Amino acid sequence: MRTLVLNAGYEPLSVVSCHRAALLVMRGKANVLAEDSTPISSPSALIPRPTVILLTRYVRVVRRGSSYPSRRGVLRRDHRTCAYCGSAAATVDHVIPRARGGSSSWENLVACCGPCNIRKGDRTLEQLGWRLRVTPRQPAHQVWLPQELDAPHRAWMPFLNTTAA
Numbered sequence: 001m002r003t004l005v006l007n008a009g010y011e012p013l014s015v016v017s018c019h020r021a022a023l024l025v026m027r028g029k030a031n032v033l034a035e036d037s038t039p040i041s042s043p044s045a046l047i048p049r050p051t052v053i054l055l056t057r058y059v060r061v062v063r064r065g066s067s068y069p070s071r072r073g074v075l076r077r078d079h080r081t082c083a084y085c086g087s088a089a090a091t092v093d094h095v096i097p098r099a100r101g102g103s104s105s106w107e108n109l110v111a112c113c114g115p116c117n118i119r120k121g122d123r124t125l126e127q128l129g130w131r132l133r134v135t136p137r138q139p140a141h142q143v144w145l146p147q148e149l150d151a152p153h154r155a156w157m158p159f160l161n162t163t164a165a
Contacts, residue, residue, distance in 0.1 A: 001036060003050050004156045008058035012160060021050040030055050034155050051155040069106045077139040078111035083132050084120070087113045095136065097122040106138040 003021035007013040016024075022040055024030040026047075034052040041047075074092045082089040093112035096102030099122040110132065112120075120128060152160055 004052045006054045074109045082113040083110035084116040089113050091117045
């Protein structure tokens with residue numbers, strides 16, 4: 001079980017292991033907002049297993065937005081679905097190949113399955129007669145949010161607003 005960490009302003013900050021969350025609570029750096037019924041057992045004590053903790057101090061996080069695409073960000077934006085055939089994707093492809101002047105921008109990167117990526121190579125969609133199933137664009141959501149928030153645990157729901165989940 002993982003633990004949702006909320007900043008002092010109640011916005012989601014990260015997701016950590018329950019043991020890391022318990023250490024933050026024991027050191028006085030966080031308070032437990034929700035706990036699981038199964039405790040963490042140590043040789044000397046039984047500690048409640050936190051599912052949501054709130055930091056006691058506000059942590060200022062510098063976020064540059066989603067201006068720089070990453071492999072992880074492109075796969076999350078496209079829901080790990082190939083933009084060419086619709087199967088499960090594990091790679092990223094340049095719609096206009098870099099060898100033909102394509103950039104590494106959100107608008108030129110799509111999730112792609114291995115077979116389609118190999119078949120496409122450095123050719124254009126027009127050369128292959130292919131069409132994109134999606135229009136690649138910069139994501140509206142924040143790709144810096146923890147990936148676990150894509151499908152949040154039921155216990156976290158009361159602490160998440162609809163834009164974060």
